[in-house]
Amino acid sequence: MTTLPPGPQLLLDATLPDGSRADLRIADGRIAALTPAPAGRERVEPGTGEVALDGALLLPALIDGHAHLDKTFLGAPWQPHRPTSTLREQIAAERALRREVARRTPVADRAEALARRMAALGTGFVRSHVDVDPDTGLDHLHAVLEARERVRELIDVQLVAFPQSGVVAEPGVARLLDAALREGAELIGGLDPFGFDRDADGQLDVVFGLAERHGAGVDIHLHDGGEAGAAQLRAIADRTAALGLGGKVAVSHAYCLGQLAGPELARTAGALAAAGVAVMTNGPARSMPPVKPLHELGVLVFAGSDNVRDAWWPYGTGDMLERTTVIGLQGELMTDQDLALAAEFATGHAARALGVAEYGIAVGRPANLVAVAAGSVPEAVAAHPERLLVLHRGRTVLDRLGGPSQ
Numbered sequence: 387m388t389t390l391p392p393g394p395q396l397l398l399d400a401t402l403p404d405g406s407r408a409d410l411r412i413a414d415g416r417i418a419a420l421t422p423a424p425a426g427r428e429r430v431e432p433g434t435g436e437v438a439l440d441g442a443l444l445l446p447a448l449i450d451g452h453a454h455l456d457k458t459f460l461g462a463p464w465q466p467h468r469p470t471s472t473l474r475e476q477i478a479a480e481r482a483l484r485r486e487v488a489r490r491t492p493v494a495d496r497a498e499a500l501a502r503r504m505a506a507l508g509t510g511f512v513r514s515h516v517d518v519d520p521d522t523g524l525d526h527l528h529a530v531l532e533a534r535e536r537v538r539e540l541i542d543v544q545l546v547a548f549p550q551s552g553v554v555a556e557p558g559v560a561r562l563l564d565a566a567l568r569e570g571a572e573l574i575g576g577l578d579p580f581g582f583d584r585d586a587d588g589q590l591d592v593v594f595g596l597a598e599r600h601g602a603g604v605d606i607h608l609h610d611g612g613e614a615g616a617a618q619l620r621a622i623a624d625r626t627a628a629l630g631l632g633g634k635v636a637v638s639h640a641y642c643l644g645q646l647a648g649p650e651l652a653r654t655a656g657a658l659a660a661a662g663v664a665v666m667t668n669g670p671a672r673s674m675p676p677v678k679p680l681h682e683l684g685v686l687v688f689a690g691s692d693n694v695r696d697a698w699w700p701y702g703t704g705d706m707l708e709r710t711t712v713i714g715l716q717g718e719l720m721t722d723q724d725l726a727l728a729a730e731f732a733t734g735h736a737a738r739a740l741g742v743a744e745y746g747i748a749v750g751r752p753a754n755l756v757a758v759a760a761g762s763v764p765e766a767v768a769a770h771p772e773r774l775l776v777l778h779r780g781r782t783v784l785d786r787l788g789g790p791s792q
Contacts (some may be wrong), residue, residue, distance in 0.1 A: 394412065395435035398439060400444035401442065410747075443749065443765075446755060447508060448707065449688075450504060451666050453694065454498075455516070457697065458695055461500075464654075471791070480550075480697035502678055509541060511542045512543055514544070524565060544740060546605050552697075554588040554592065559610075580607070580614055594625045608641070612645055613650075622661075623657040636661060636739055638665075669716045678727065714728040722764040725787055777781070
């Protein structure tokens with residue numbers, strides 16, 4: 387496990403997300419005081435325990451609402467992408483490739499490599515889906531639990547037991563998911579209840595039944611399009627409401643929302659908003675949910691990186707500010723207000739979706755912070771800024787400002 391050095395006791399002249407300038411005092415891993423920076427103050431030479439931000443933007447820790455730490459090839463030699471034509475073919479190809487890669491670089495080591503990269507880029511919280519299927523059993527869960535322990539001083543990792551091979555299509559998966567929730571997963575996942583399992587009610591019976599039994603959250607991958615996808619979203623909303631799970635259920639991708647319009651979009655979004663079902667997007671090139679209209683209709687939208695350099699695609703950096711740029715481009719978010727909304731997808735909105743307590747820049751909150759080389763939130767979304775300082779619970783993850791010597 388990594389032991390981080392103590393962080394600074396005072397951050398001088400930070401630009402806060404609302405545009406104001408402030409000094410922050412940090413004690414015992416929390417923000418102890420937040421005071422306006424003196425107007426017209428010239429650059430100060432920091433003293434012992436101080437870091438001068440000189441107007442750099444200070445954000446609460448970024449949040450990656452959807453990743454696959456167990457799938458990444460980071461930390462292993464480069465793997466050429468192997469194209470396939472169907473989802474089932476891709477899953478089969480991934481099974482073969484992951485065995486090959488795991489012989490050289492264990493899952494835990496690769497998961498740790500990606501988590502460390504995320505932390506250095508300012509991500510303080512990540513929700514990772516972890517494959518649970520008859521091929522791997524609980525091996526990937528145990529590997530990512532090991533990686534989580536190694537990086538727990540750097541980043542908080544939340545785990546979803548993800549049935550990559552379906553729930554009712556593969557015998558024994560329900561039992562494995564039950565075991566995964568007993569052994570460390572906080573949420574249960576699903577995969578295209580109709581499109582993959584061809585039994586929407588059967589899959590949702592298992593997923594929501596286990597969630598109720600274990601007091602767990604739910605996060606379901608849904609790629610199905612059109613009215614079939616929308617019907618599944620409404621079914622998920624109905625079950626969420628019936629079980630009182632509002633705020634604990636998310637649907638990842640929800641491509642069908644990008645194919646709906648007018649009354650059908652309003653009807654489906656209304657059901658999600660009323661039930662408290664959140665929607666995650668990583669900003670795909672096609673069928674991305676219409677993030678701004680969904681937000682205006684009351685749906686909690688948040689962001690995730692999804693796959694990072696694995697068998698599904700060779701791209702991805704683990705940078706959540708970069709991901710907000712992608713979502714902003716795909717969603718045609720252009721005004722400063724729109725760009726601020728894009729940032730919320732990886733900060734405040736994601737904190738609500740993941741149930742992160744005590745989040746944000748305020749007195750008494752944990753000092754989970756990232757300073758970036760930008761003067762405002764819109765610039766941070768648009769400009770791919772350098773990370774200058776990253777703190778996790780007040781301790782230093784990254785310091786490019788020459789902070790206090792230890």
